[in-house]
Amino acid sequence: MKRRTIILLLLFVALTGKAQEKEHFSLFTDRDLYISGETLLFKVFVPEDELSGIVNIDLVNTKGKIITGISKKITDHQADGFIDLPDSLSSGCYLISASTAINTTLTVKELYICNRFTALPESNIAIRPIVNSSVIEKPAVSVQIDGLEKAYKTREKVNFALNLLPDFISQIDNHLFVSVAEIAPGYNPKTFVKKAKPTANRSIEKDGVVLEGTVNDIKTGKPFKNGIVYLSIPDTCARFKYYITGNDGHFKFSLDNYYGKIPVVIQAFDREEKNILKIVLNLRDSLTSGVPAAFEPWTIPAELRKTTANNIEAANFRKIFSRQELAVAAPLLKKPDDYPFYGLPTEVVDPQLFIELPNFAEISRELLPGIKFRTYNRVSVLQVFSPSKHNYLNEKPLILLDGIPIRDLNIIKDLGTKEIDKIEICRDERFYGYLKFPGVVALNSTKPDNTRFVESEDLIKITVDVIQPDVTLNIPLEQRLNELDLRKVLLWKPSVKPEQTIRLDLETSDIIGSFKLVVHGKTKDGSIFYKEQTFEVN
């Protein structure tokens, strides 16, 4: 009996132990030393059991504040992309972290970024994190690098091959990652894994970035039930999403067909217009759990100082001549509806075809039959005549300015014919999912912007970083002899199909120094392997 109990307990311990031994992200960057204003390239191998479809890569300072970050779609348990390092970064140690919205295991890599205006600190001392257990990779015996010499001249063609054993190819999970970049002598940053506290109310980001938050009653401060949250994305055809909050006041929007940076306007209101609401967005601005507990002083080696000085010169030159380092691939977009969410308009009026009118009250009176816009005691009212009901609809219609719903008519009351490009009207009751619009009046201004909307507790204007599109390294196809070639990354192939022989070629740039060819991959059992070889360019 005792034995059975012990077996059961052991089984339980083993199971829970296994659950805790979760595979972590494997994060690689093109280099370890950067100059502010440069572009950082990264590659991530994602655990196979990861539920999220989006990985977040953040650049964090030593205090845990997120400086910049991107979100990238995970394809075949891998992702690659870039981060533009801000020009304003001060010289010092930084951390780059890979995480997802729900994963509690962070993979963090240490970097050194040098400001291109102030250079390295004169004290020659920097701080570096104290890492007790860094991520260890296995060197791959089954990968051979052939044809790569120990030294090359500048602007010399380099041809080499990666030879993989046939048995090993079948063990590789998806693609290999190959890069050739300049190395920072005397600087070996570490990659480590940190546990983060699980964040409450975070959703799984499957196909796109999820923007979420809570709607509270401004008076009581408690979550508001049945609040309506509008999300508008100004576009040629107005993009719109909505959410009706539950007991917890929580709302979320999946921005799954958007790439790059998008301006967003979020509004929340009580359907019965009795309460004023406050929007609290769950924005990630710090990643303190990714920061190591302690740092130690580190003397910058003389060799690294020299390389950094050269790199600053090269970075400045590239900035002056504005070299485009990356070519962005246009993402394959799901075709959005080519008509607005409020339906096809029953009437379209171009006020500029008529006499000049000073405000919207005049426009509605002269140009918009069946639209009643009146202002009594500084309160404006707009009503739409419905032909099917043979009367003016009693409720307030949906009024939009450049695709953004407006609830305060004072925003449009001063708009004259000079400011309005087009007016679209839907006279009937329109429905969009669970929303009912008693008529629609959509105004398109001549200069579309959202500056007319004033930010308040129930209206937020933000720019959201959604999924980063795929990029390729822009390597000049032809030699430009009269121009300096200051590429520090000579080859960046984040997804190479494993084959018995992989032939690769590159051309060295005008940068003199040590370069390293690195091959990384992941086996089907989840372990990361690497193969590397250094060479000199002189």
Place this chain on the structure above:
Amino acid sequence: MINRILYIIPLFVLLATTSLSAQEEMPKNMNAETVKGKAFISYPSYSGAPFLNMKYLMGEIEFLDGTKVKNIGLRYSSYRDELIYFNDYLSAQIVIDKISLKGFSFTDVNGEKRIFRRQNYDGFINGERYFEVLSDGQISLLAYRKVDLETCDPSFSKLGLAYKQSYSYYMFAPGKGYSLLKINRNSLLTKFDKPNQRLVKKTLRKNRVMITDEASFVLAWNVIKENGITINF
């Protein structure tokens, strides 16, 4: 021993529930309720049925971008060729914008799945129409389930107007367009070359298919399709 096991079981249950809650998915309605439409205004009450299905039947709609909304109450109006759905939350009958849909389907009272596809009709009174797909393939057999409001004998309808079925059947192939069909044997045979007509007759006889109504016509069509007899289209 049993007591000890009883102590351990809740631990396992707890472990299972925590791991399940960690895998919680987005609510199904998130961003899914994007049905666009306008309020349905009741038709005048005359004899006959303006709808293909008088009651709302559970079905599925497919938007142009391929996204689907399942389990919504649908009713097809044969009179106006429009799809009406019932929005529980708003307690409203909504006519779904035809241009937003690729098609829809529902299961009728007999348990049969009825599939409709929105297509542009280039014939007389051209425009977007919902066609019921009776048989799909390189050449599809489609039905346009139209009901017209027609004058009738006052003995049939006191108001002198009634909704009358005026269904049309078409052969359709992308790039070739529509060809009108009548639900009879001769109409079907005219779609084949002389030598093939004999083969069609023989095949139908062999499979004991006699064209008397729409169902037997569809059956005959499918039998011919299975036998690979070339349709003259």
